Structure formats: C-alpha cells, structure tokens
Amino acid sequence: MKRSKNKARNKTKNVIRIIDVTNRDGVQTSRLGLAKLEKTMMNLYLNEMGIYQSEFGFPVTRHETNYLNANLELAKMGVLKPIILSGWIRAIVEDVELATKLTKVEHLNLSISTSDQMLYGKFKGKLTKEDIIKMMTDAVDLAKKKGIKTIGVNAEDASRSDINFLIEFSQEAKEHGAERIRYCDTLGYDDPFTIYKRIRLIASEVNIPIELHCHNDLGMAVAVSVAGAKAAIDSGVDAYINTTVNGMGERAGNADLVSTILAIKYSSGFQNKYIIDERTNLSCAWKIAKFASYAFGIPISVNQVAVGANAFAHESGIHADGALKDKRNYELYDFEELGRGEPEIIETGRMITAGEYSGIKGFRNVYDRLEIKFKDEKEACKILELVRYANVHTQKPLTNDELRFIAKYPDIAKKIFTMTPLV
C-alpha cells in the first residue's frame, strides 16, 4: 500500500519548535560554565541552525547585563536574526522590574514552582497555591505593561504538581496574556506515557501552546520531550521543546539539541507526521557540538548521538558489509546532513596562538592565517587588545570563529568583555 506523505502532513498544521536553553540552564551546570563570548558564539551558531529561540541568559544578574544588551544589539543589526532571544527570571514583579530596567530584553520566561514538594520543601509552607498564582499573574501583568512581546510562564516541578492546579495555573497565565506554558520536568520524573497524558489534559483544557522542559535524571529527557510535544500537537496546539547542546545542564543534564531534532525527523512514529519548524537545519550540528565540547571542556563521548566518533563507524563484518552495500542498511540518517565528513586539520608543527599576553607580531600571524587584513596599525592594536580581553574571559585559545567575530564586530565585542561590579 502506498502511503501519502502529504496526506499525513496536511492532517496537522501545528509545528514543533526548539527553544535552546544552553545559555541559561546549560550554564547552571555545576562546576562548568561559559564565558560571555562563548555564549555569544552559541547564539550565532543556534541562529545558523535555524533554531527558533535561544534563552540567552539572566536579565537580573548584573554580570550578564552587557552581554545581553550587546547580543540584543546584534539582533537589531540583523546578525542574530531571525532567532528570538529570551531572558529567564523568577515570576515576581521585582524581577520583571529589574530585568526591564537593566536590559532591552523583549521576550521573557517567568518561572515559579507549582508542586506541593516545592511549596512545603522550598517555600516551607509560607506560600499557598493562591499566592503562587497571584505572584505569577502580577508578574505577567507587569511584563505586559512594560511592553514585553512574548511571555512564557514556567511551572517549575510541573511533573510533580497536582494536575488540576496546573490547569488552573495555566488558565490564569493565559488569561493574563502569557503566550506559552513551560511544563518543567525539573527532576526528570516523567516518562513518555505520563507526560503524554498530562500535556494532553493541560493543552486540551486550556488551549495554550506548551513548552516541554525535561531533565535527564532517568535517561529519558529526549523521549519525554518528544512525547510531550506529540501530546500538544495531538491536542491542536503548537509545541516547543527546550534543549541544550550536548545535553549540558544541571545534574544529568537536559534534552540534547541534535538528538531531539533527529528524533522528530527520523523516529518511526514522528517522521513525516509531526513537523519540526521548517527553518531548523542540522548542517552545523557537528560544529556546534564540537564548540560546546571545547567551551565547556567536556569531551564528546564516542557513542554520542550523531556527533560521537562512532556514530557512523562500522567494524563487524556483517555491519560493515551491509553499510557499504546500502547505507540505509545500518544508518538512519546521513553524516553529511550533520555537517560531518570534512577532514579536520590539526596543527602538528609550530603554532602561534592568540591569548591574553600576545604581542602584535604573533597576533598578526594568527589573523594572516585567517586572511583577515587590518586597515592600519591602529586598528590592529585595537583588535589585539580585544583579543587579549577575550582570552582573559575564556582562558583557552580563541577559536577561528571567535577571532573572526572580534575583528568583525569590535564594538560589540568590547561591550561583551566589559564588566564592572557595582559593589
């Protein structure tokens, strides 16, 4: 029987979009983090991949202010476009006030806990469920008043929250003008079946787009995310999945960006039935995974989905023979789609790198190799100074893309590197 792809596609108009949270949840990883330049590079790569939105940081954290405003400027200049840059704050009026005072952020996620565990374990019973709703709706009202364009409301620990309360909470958020509800499986407690049921209930009762934010404590972050997205789409609303590059994140991490996209594109129940935002492309999957690995200082495991050294390696007789006869025998997708396949050049002889104590000669050599020319000595000295500061932040040799970025947008780079404590 011939199946019609188009028929399946026409059945649903709702799509799944990715909101990457590497620059917010990923950097909350214990003992690991990213420099502001690295966060900026991450935004640029996510934009190149056609990712819908980057949750790019914390608008009430003062050491983020210059980085956030500089990236918002890049958005205005059309460099970070069309990606949406959104900030994450607590769902309290004080945070909305401060976020809109310190930054020019236009999109916000407001977060508050909704589970009994958190009400009694974290807030020690000082807040009732009515208080939670009141704090959240006051924060949403103020964000609206301040001209915030999209407001997402996060239910922290949603997977351990009473479902009726979640429905009420979501309804209130919607009535006050929130665009989306972020269902946070904060501890990775849901499984694909429980999340499906719960999202189905919320989405059909409230009719509001749902964001899935799932952690990997039980090894199911991607599976649970896509099951939740399926429930949202089946209920007739758009779905958004929160991911991080290489699954970085607190404890066992979050849903991995590349795996999530591949799961939607190629798993048997999703392929051609559930549609990922058409802008999404995997052509720099390899590049972004390598960069995140370098920036966080965490190697990619050999068996990591799509980007591990063994993801396309075949050795046993039957498999190697099968893969050579027809790649589809043992591969679900092509390495070329992920931007893999180019040999990597590793310098084995003399190497000049640019760092915080570089001088002008070595620096010129580094930029000559990138075929970047400077107008005059003055410009070269200015870029050199910025490169030194960049290295003070990253504490590792700058990548070619980082060096290119600094030379191309020196004024933005300067803002990113500027940090002045107010105390």
Ligand SMILES: [Zn+2]
């Ligand atoms: Zn999280």
